[in-house]
Amino acid sequence: MFKQFGIGAPSEFFTQPPSVGVSIARSGQLDELVALEQLGSRRSFARDAEIYAEGDRADCWFKIVSGTVRICKLMADGRRHIAEFFHAGDCFGLDGEGERTFAAEAVGDVIVMRFNRAATERLIDERPVLARCMCNMMLRNLAHAQTRLLLLGRMTAPERVASFLLELAERRDVRRVLEVPMSRNDIADYLGLTIETVCRVLSAMKRDGTIAIPNPHRIEICDRDALEATVEM
Amino acid sequence: MFKQFGIGAPSEFFTQPPSVGVSIARSGQLDELVALEQLGSRRSFARDAEIYAEGDRADCWFKIVSGTVRICKLMADGRRHIAEFFHAGDCFGLDGEGERTFAAEAVGDVIVMRFNRAATERLIDERPVLARCMCNMMLRNLAHAQTRLLLLGRMTAPERVASFLLELAERRDVRRVLEVPMSRNDIADYLGLTIETVCRVLSAMKRDGTIAIPNPHRIEICDRDALEATVEM
DNA sequence: CGCCAGTTTGACCAAGATCAACGCAAGTGG
DNA sequence: CCACTTGCGTTGATCTTGGTCAAACTGGCG
Numbered sequence: 001m002f003k004q005f006g007i008g009a010p011s012e013f014f015t016q017p018p019s020v021g022v023s024i025a026r027s028g029q030l031d032e033l034v035a036l037e038q039l040g041s042r043r044s045f046a047r048d049a050e051i052y053a054e055g056d057r058a059d060c061w062f063k064i065v066s067g068t069v070r071i072c073k074l075m076a077d078g079r080r081h082i083a084e085f086f087h088a089g090d091c092f093g094l095d096g097e098g099e100r101t102f103a104a105e106a107v108g109d110v111i112v113m114r115f116n117r118a119a120t121e122r123l124i125d126e127r128p129v130l131a132r133c134m135c136n137m138m139l140r141n142l143a144h145a146q147t148r149l150l151l152l153g154r155m156t157a158p159e160r161v162a163s164f165l166l167e168l169a170e171r172r173d174v175r176r177v178l179e180v181p182m183s184r185n186d187i188a189d190y191l192g193l194t195i196e197t198v199c200r201v202l203s204a205m206k207r208d209g210t211i212a213i214p215n216p217h218r219i220e221i222c223d224r225d226a227l228e229a230t231v232e233m
Numbered sequence: 234m235f236k237q238f239g240i241g242a243p244s245e246f247f248t249q250p251p252s253v254g255v256s257i258a259r260s261g262q263l264d265e266l267v268a269l270e271q272l273g274s275r276r277s278f279a280r281d282a283e284i285y286a287e288g289d290r291a292d293c294w295f296k297i298v299s300g301t302v303r304i305c306k307l308m309a310d311g312r313r314h315i316a317e318f319f320h321a322g323d324c325f326g327l328d329g330e331g332e333r334t335f336a337a338e339a340v341g342d343v344i345v346m347r348f349n350r351a352a353t354e355r356l357i358d359e360r361p362v363l364a365r366c367m368c369n370m371m372l373r374n375l376a377h378a379q380t381r382l383l384l385l386g387r388m389t390a391p392e393r394v395a396s397f398l399l400e401l402a403e404r405r406d407v408r409r410v411l412e413v414p415m416s417r418n419d420i421a422d423y424l425g426l427t428i429e430t431v432c433r434v435l436s437a438m439k440r441d442g443t444i445a446i447p448n449p450h451r452i453e454i455c456d457r458d459a460l461e462a463t464v465e466m
Numbered sequence: 467c468g469c470c471a472g473t474t475t476g477a478c479c480a481a482g483a484t485c486a487a488c489g490c491a492a493g494t495g496g
Numbered sequence: 497c498c499a500c501t502t503g504c505g506t507t508g509a510t511c512t513t514g515g516t517c518a519a520a521c522t523g524g525c526g
Contacts, residue, residue, distance in 0.1 A: 073383060075466050081387045083379050096372060101379070131364060138371045139329060145378035146316050146334070150306060152385035153425035154314045157482065184505060192386035194483055199506055215491095216505060233308050390514065417473065430514055432474055448523090449473060 039120065040113035045106040052093065056100045059117050061093040067110030068181040071102045072189065082190040084144075085182065087171060091137065107182050150233070152192045160191040161201040162230035165211070169221060178219045272353065273346035278339040285326065289333045292350050294326040300343030301414040304335045305422065315423040317377075318415065320404060324370065340415050383466070385425045393424040394434040395463035398444070402454060411452045 040063070045051055051062065054073060062069075064086055071084045071092060083102055086092045093104060097117075124130045151163055164187065168178050180187075188195045202219075205211045210227060212220040221227060273296070278284055284295065287306060295302075297319055304317045304325060316335055319325045326337060330350075357363045384396055397420065401411050413420075421428045435452075438444045443460060445453040454460060 073466075075383075075387065077465075079387045081383045083382055096376065101376065128361065131368070135364075135368060135371070138368070138375060142371060142375050142378065143329065143334070145375065145382060148382055149316055149378065149385060150308075150314045152382060153422075154308065154312045189386075195505080196484080196507085197482055200482090203506070232310075233306075427515055428473080429475085429516080433514090436474070 039123065040115045042111065043114050044109065044111045047106055047108050049106045049110075051104040051106060051110070051112070052100055054100055054103045058093065058095050058097060058100050061091060061115050061117060061120070062104075062112040063091045063115070064088050065111040065113060067112075068107040069110060069112075070105050070107050070182065070186060070190075072105060073102050080189045081192075082186060085186075085190065094134075094137075107186065155231075157191075157193055157197050158201050158204070159231055160193060161187075161198060161205070162227045164191055165219065165221065166224075166227055166231065175224070176221050178221065180217045180219055184216070272356065273348045275344065276347050277342065277344045280339055280341050282339045282343075284337040284339060284343070284345070285333055287333055287336045291326070291328050291330060291333050294324060294348050294350060294353070295337075295345040296324045296348070297321050298344040298346060300345075301340040302343060302345075303338050303340050303415065303419060303423075305338060306335050313422045314425075315419060318419075318423065327367075327370075340419065388464075390424075390426055390430050391434050391437070391463055392465075393426060394420075394431060394438070395460045397424055398452065398454065399457075399460055399464065408457070409454050411454065413450045413452055417449070 042065070045067075051069065052058075066088050068088075069086045069090075069092060070082050071086070072080060072082045074080050084092075085107070093100075095101060124134070151160055155163065165178065168180065169175065172178065182190075184195045184198050187193075188198045191198065202211070202213065205227075206213050208226075210221075210223045212222055214220065275298070278300075284302065285291075299321050301321075302319045302323075302325060303315050304319070305313060305315045307313050317325075318340070326333075328334060357367070384393055388396065398411065401413065402408065405411065415423075417428045417431050420426075421431045424431065435444070435446060438460075439446050441459075443454075443456045445455055447453065
């Protein structure tokens with residue numbers, strides 16, 4: 001089982017039941033977790049350090065203890081694209097068994113658990129219930145990618161920025177004060193915009209009272225309805 | 234196993250080994266296929282017919298016998314987004330167990346096999362090797378979505394069109410003469426462009442001899458190198 | 467033949483990119 | 497402790513890509 005797997009998991013693999021029904025492994029889960037902890041080794045990375053590079057052998061995966069990670073790719077002419085951000089509790093790096101197709105980098109200082117792929121596979125063979133977790137994880141990844149496809153394909157700059165803020169709020173489960181660990185450049189490359197456009201849109205939102213920006217890495221949502229109205233799918 | 238699953242499968246589930254190694258179920262596969270055939274029922278849809286709608290209960294999935302299907306979504310203000318095209322041999326509609334988040338429509342006339350989800354789940358519980366197929370399928374979906382993210386986020390119109398043509402060629406496994414079942418409008422909504430831009434780019438490619446367009450639904454690749462150079466990631 | 471749907475082309479427009487300053491806070495070194 | 501640098505972030509002016517609007521073309525079909 002589990003020879004190759006998804007790009008990453010925007011959710012709490014092994015520590016929390018999947019959001020949608022199914023009631024997985026209520027009993028076994030903790031045991032698995034303990035087993036996993038012993039398989040993993042703690043690593044830390046400084047800001048902008050490369051956790052793995054495009055082209056590396058994909059022989060391990062990671063779970064974030066603290067910090068934020070970006071999954072990204074540099075095009076030949078220097079254009080950069082960020083496929084995903086992962087936060088504390090998320091898993092990432094479960095990509096195909098061959099080479100990495102994206103790089104993973106630390107957005108700020110990051111601490112992760114590193115898991116050997118082969119060892120994990122053995123564990124999963126013993127406890128097939130874990131396979132179900134993996135599938136759920138990949139499903140969520142896929143659903144999220146689909147949402148982003150719509151965003152990048154059909155949304156205007158203000159809609160993208162509004163979506164981004166609401167997504168941040170939802171992931172961190174806060175209603176008002178957002179911590180924004182990534183730079184404006186990261187946000188731009190995530191939303192398919194330029195840094196200037198991101199700034200301008202944020203400034204416009206600040207001007208009309210939708211948000212407040214006490215400092216660049218902290219944004220407060222003052223008028224959530226306005227944000228939601230901006231997205232309006 | 235398999236309570237909820239990916240958006241669709243751009244590949245040959247159950248009929249062909251996965252492209253990347255792993256050598257799955259060499260022996261059992263045919264038996265499964267036979268079992269499945271008996272679970273499924275043949276359905277046909279006319280051009281533009283809705284196979285399922287956004288919001289429908291996701292209690293079945295499909296494998297395409299012939300024709301092309303688009304997975305799409307209409308935004309409130311009429312903007313349309315096509316998440317994916319599926320062709321003969323592909324599976325789709327394995328989305329989450331709740332409601333459909335996208336609609337599926339027939340691009341031309343389409344024949345599909347329709348499979349009941351619950352029955353399939355039972356089959357998979359009996360033959361866990363099938364779960365591995367599912368995971369591979371989702372992995373491919375995910376990898377493809379990631380590629381499209383890059384396309385929509387960071388590529389110019391000519392790059393998008395060139396990618397599209399090369400993707401078509403690769404999927405159909407032809408080197409020169411492409412059948413293009415979908416309309417220019419479909420292509421535009423798939424690439425995040427307008428129909429006019431798609432036309433203009435195709436016309437430009439025709440002008441400089443990269444492609445020939447004997448009729449709107451047939452495109453010939455005359456200079457594959459030029460196409461590949463256009464994409465150049 | 468004329469209509470219809472889809473495609474193509476052209477003229478013009480605007481959202482967002484690019485280029486260029488400027489601001490501002492956190493180091494750094496004299 | 498204070499100039500000076502450095503790295504972001506913000507703002508403005510201008511340009512370009514691709515969108516919008518409108519008209520012409522094409523091939524099938526009653």
